[in-house]
Amino acid sequence: MQVEDRKTSERRFAEFAEFLKEFVTELNRLGADGCVVLVEGARDVRAMRDVGYRGGIVSIAAAKGSESRLANSKTVVIMTDLDREGRRLAARYARALTHRGLAVSLDQRRRLLAASRGVFRHIENLKRFSYLVADVEIYGCENKSLYLGGFCLYFV
Numbered sequence: 001m002q003v004e005d006r007k008t009s010e011r012r013f014a015e016f017a018e019f020l021k022e023f024v025t026e027l028n029r030l031g032a033d034g035c036v037v038l039v040e041g042a043r044d045v046r047a048m049r050d051v052g053y054r055g056g057i058v059s060i061a062a063a064k065g066s067e068s069r070l071a072n073s074k075t076v077v078i079m080t081d082l083d084r085e086g087r088r089l090a091a092r093y094a095r096a097l098t099h100r101g102l103a104v105s106l107d108q109r110r111r112l113l114a115a116s117r118g119v120f121r122h123i124e125n126l127k128r129f130s131y132l133v134a135d136v137e138i139y140g141c142e143n144k145s146l147y148l149g150g151f152c153l154y155f156v
Contacts, residue, residue: 012117015115016115016116016117016119016129017129017132019111019115020051020115020126020129020132020133021132021133023108023111023112023115024051024052024053024133026108027053027055027077027108028052028053028054028055030055030075030077031053031054031055031056032055033074034056034073034074034075035055035056035073035074035075035076035077035105036055036056036057036058036069036070036073036075036076036077037053037055037056037057037058037076037077037079038057038058038059038060038070038076038077038078038079038080038093039057039058039059039060039079039080039123040059040060040061040080040081040086040089040123041059041060041061041124042059042061042062043124044059044079044081044122044123044124045057045059046124046127047123047124047125047126047127048079048123048126050126050127050130051126051127051129051130051133052130052133052134056069056073058070060080060089060093070097070102071100071102073102074103075102075103075104075105076093076097076102076103076104076105077105077108077109078090078093078094078104078105078106078109079108079109079112079123080093080109080123081121081122081123082109082112082113082116082120082121082122082123083121083122086121086122086123090106090109094106
């Protein structure tokens with residue numbers, strides 16, 4: 001029985017690792033296309049960067065100074081925490097941003113919630129899985145370049 005539980009656990013972990021790679025790659029594509037991710041705080045921003053997201057990102061804590069970034073974005077992807085408070089904030093910001101005429105997406109948040117299966121509830125905990133997405137695709141760098149620390153290094 002214990003061996004079966006371990007196999008199931010390992011399979012779920014492998015599925016989550018694959019999901020996370022695809023998820024971050026998708027977010028990077030959206031970011032390269034002009035979308036901005038909205039998170040709750042500075043730790044969430046760091047966690048998103050740690051897992052490989054390189055697009056525009058705004059934290060609710062600092063949103064007052066970033067209103068123009070939200071207004072100029074193609075879509076705002078809301079990635080609040082996966083707990084009750086995060087759900088409340090997501091609904092509140094979705095209403096407010098939609099009322100301002102901005103396109104809003106909650107799909108990515110819902111998919112992350114489903115894929116996590118309760119493993120974590122806070123976006124800042126994504127940093128624990130950063131080693132899983134070391135080879136995630138980065139958009140915005142050309143073929144003869146290397147992405148390093150937020151910069152594209154070009155080789156001639």
